[in-house]
Amino acid sequence: MTTTPPRVGFFTDTSVCIGCKACEVACKEWNDVPADGLNFLTSSYDHTGTLGADTWRHVAFIEQRVAAPGDGAEGLRWLMSSDVCKHCTHAACLDVCPTGALFRSEFGTVVVQADVCNGCGYCIPACPFGVIDRREHDGRAWKCTMCYDRLRGGFEPACAQACPTQSIQFGPLDELRSRASARVRTLHHRGVDDARLYGADEDDGVGGFGAFFLLLDEPETYGLPPDPVVTTRDLPHLWRWAAAAAATLTGAVAVAMFGGRR
């Protein structure tokens, strides 16, 4: 008898990220993701830019002037955060995929099967985070698989294993969420009032993330949408509206046609 494994995920605690980018390298090494060029981006120490077909982990660097905790004097803050596919509870990419290349795995993660993907690209605008993308010269869509092959082998994903400071934690989602709440409480207790979780709420627009974050500022600061909504959420409503609109239109046409005779 087989039992379903618990849903697993990432808890990325950006308050302990040292911006070493080991996650980016480990991800590329394990998943054989191609290098994507030497681009000096003038964006602090970030020369990766964004998540994409050839970047499944991306460390953002944000330099800020902020009031220091305690004396309130203005000081520098350098935020670092390793972004990744959110593995949404309600994943629009998966909803729109016509070939079934995108599927929900037994671990609760969202995975693209390269050998099934036909490169239609519907998933790309469907993602509220801009995570998934098509690879140039290949045409197929690629993104983080949460190292599906490693999970099946009983290993943790490459990025989590490479992270030296446990900024990227992997495990059963329930456990991660309670650990994350405790961490936020500790940070608040230490006067880090800005600490908040992003994507840990099951009632948010995507039903909670499988890969959620502890942030030290508004999500927008990190280039993340503040209130992401699964783009396919309104599809049923849209159809209803479409039907109503069609009925109204029919009525209006009827009025126009018959009213004119009055």
Next chain:
Amino acid sequence: MGSNMAECHPVGFQWVMEAKLRGAQVIHVDPRFTRTSAVADRHVPIRAGSDIAFLGGIVNYILEHGREFREYVERYTNAAHLIDESFRDTEDLDGLFSGWDPERRVYDRSSWQYEGVSEISAPMGAPRQSKGIATGERHGSHGAPLAGHPDTDPSLEHPRCVFQILKRHYRRYTPEVVEQVCGVPRDEFLRVCEALCDNSGPERTSAFCYSVGWTQHTVGVQYIRTACIIQLLLGNIGRPGGGILALRGHASIQGSTDIPTLYNLLPGYLPMPQPEDQTISDYLDYNAAPTGFWGHMDAYLISLLKAYWGDAATADNDYCYGHLPRVSGDHSTYQSILAMRDGTVKGFFVMGENPAVGSANGKLQRLALANLDWLVVRDLYEIETASFWYDSPEIDTGELHTGDIGTEVFFMPAAAHTEKDGSFTNTQRLLQWHHKAVEPPDDCRSELWFMYHLGRLIRQKLARSTDERDRPLLDLRWDYPTNGDTSEPDAEAVLREVNGWDAAGAPLSGYTQTKPDGSTVCGCWIYCGVYADGLNQAARRSPRVDLDWVAPEWGWAWPANRRMLYNRASAAPDGTPWSEATRYVWWDADRKRWTGHDVPDFEAGKPPDYEPAPDAEAEAAIRGDDPFIMQADGVGWLFAPAGLADGPLPAHYEPHESPFGNPLYSQRSNPARQMFPRPEDPYNPADGQPGADVFPYVVTTYRVTEHHTAGGMSRFLPYLSELQPEMFCEVSPELAAERNLTNGDWATIVSSRTAIEARVLVTERVAPLEIQGRRLQQVGLPYHWGTRGLSTGDAANDLFPLVLDPNVHIQEVKAATCDVRPGRRPRGPALTALVHEYRKRAGLSEEEHA
């Protein structure tokens, strides 16, 4: 301080983060706000090159406020020792210590001695100095010999006791002076002092972590000495959570000093013999201390000679001691490079190093390489040191022409650490064995393979030689077993020899078993025990869940698997722990033995109240409450009567190139620093000299996480290159405005050596500082780049001069001066023209500096 640990040691930094999670306070003192600062509790910006003033200020704070750990200082340091009447401090001589010889620019250290020590430590004696070796060549890394018993004043009141001398020496290092010299506001500085003192004492400990931000200065050794003084005053040495941690730049730099790649040391910090050390007996007379564990130097040396020359080494031939080379002066890397330039050194092996990028004054390095007969470079890729003859800045400017270069370059592809067996020794002296994961590709081979087969072939060629000079090679025991198609020598067989064996061939289990009678073999006495019981102890990997927090069965630490040196100091003089919180090693009165979490760094059965007989020798001369067992007097040295070339106490000196004067003394820079004024190595004028304003900014170098040192292991890899794709400079928004620099655009950085270009990264992380009423801009340069690989760029070290610390001959590349201008640098001969124009403006004559 002097370290960007999160960026340069990210794996080790996980433990700092873990300590932080448990409530530790992390303070980062650094010219730049780095990734370390980002996760520290406090970042204190400081002017590059001013750390002794900052640390000296802390010493003064401790002493003025009585914050020292009194009992520790009284009993475990030389605070009570009296210094010779003839000693004069920098306070008396305006920046010089007594004994300065201005003509030869060296110190005679006889006046720095303890009072009552009849015979001054021989290595520092005048006869030796007259041979021009007034620097650190004489010493291993530990203490110096001592004869006689120093006079002391346990009340620490005597005006000539070390404690009072220390007080006077640092009295003027006030918070106001710190602010003037370092640019650290008074309140900010005092907060650091308070945090450090509040977290030291019987109940708590604090540690310093440093890297080459401290060492690569003309006063580098004295930077670390100042930290030693602080840590001894606060009782933070030999106790858990304390210490001064030297973070190394590569995986096994510690290993390569233990079993050295240094010219002046033999394995285990035995000094290299000098020409006048004709026999073992001469050598021991000069080097072996009669008291402390160096008292057994004869056993360590003779066991080493037996490891080298096996059966050929006998008592009759002085164990082949005569085969050892003699060191006649400074033959460090920079002197050797100059000798290549001057044509006296003809051949050069380069392994695990890329001097054309990684050493100061890159042009001089490359001109020297071009003057060799032959050069062997072993590396993973064809690095700049191997390609200089057709691809280098000098080829571009026309200063070198490929057709004129006679150097025969042999590039030998090397195996990576994943492709060979071996050990890494980390900063904690912990040896960790690594097993080969994959075969090296193609012709790539390990260093062990190369050295073994090179030796084998040379010995084959010399087999019939009757020339005496070939005896050292022909007498070597050179019989390592080999494996596989490539005849790879067995690395464990080398480890076994390093460990050593007894007359019956059984592995030794510790260095106390080495004997001076030729019956034991030991390749490195401090590593003895790493192969105890015939097992590779460095390969132990017991999971931490099965071990206590000291984890004694993870790898193996020298000496004797001790995880902390001088841990006798973790207990009070009576042998009881200083506190429950810092309990580590203590005296078990019932069992009459030292015990604890770690292997005691003390004779296990020596009681705390042990008093040596007046004529006791070696470790028997160390009292039961003297924890510093490698020192001849058993105590930690606040004042160093021997061992240093540039003073018994650290004093603040300006970097060789500095836009500021020294507000503390009229002696501006370290008087004993090594300089090499020659046409290829001009110096920027410093403050007060004409032309100093031509180079108004301070420039410092560093590494970033994404690249590895001189780039050989990172610039050739796409996954690393794309993460930091180009050479860049970090400048403040103010400097950008002042010099018209645009973020992402190009800047040219100029010194009197050369000019380099870099992409501009404008950032508030490099803050301007107020120094002596002037606003100072600092320019930050990573030094990873060169002409080869996927990610290429100019080499930062090309900007820096050859000017060295006199103790260890390290280059000053953490603080110098420069100018910055917008745009890319000129190409071809126009580059040399630009540098010449700068030299002219700075008043550096073209005859001297052509």
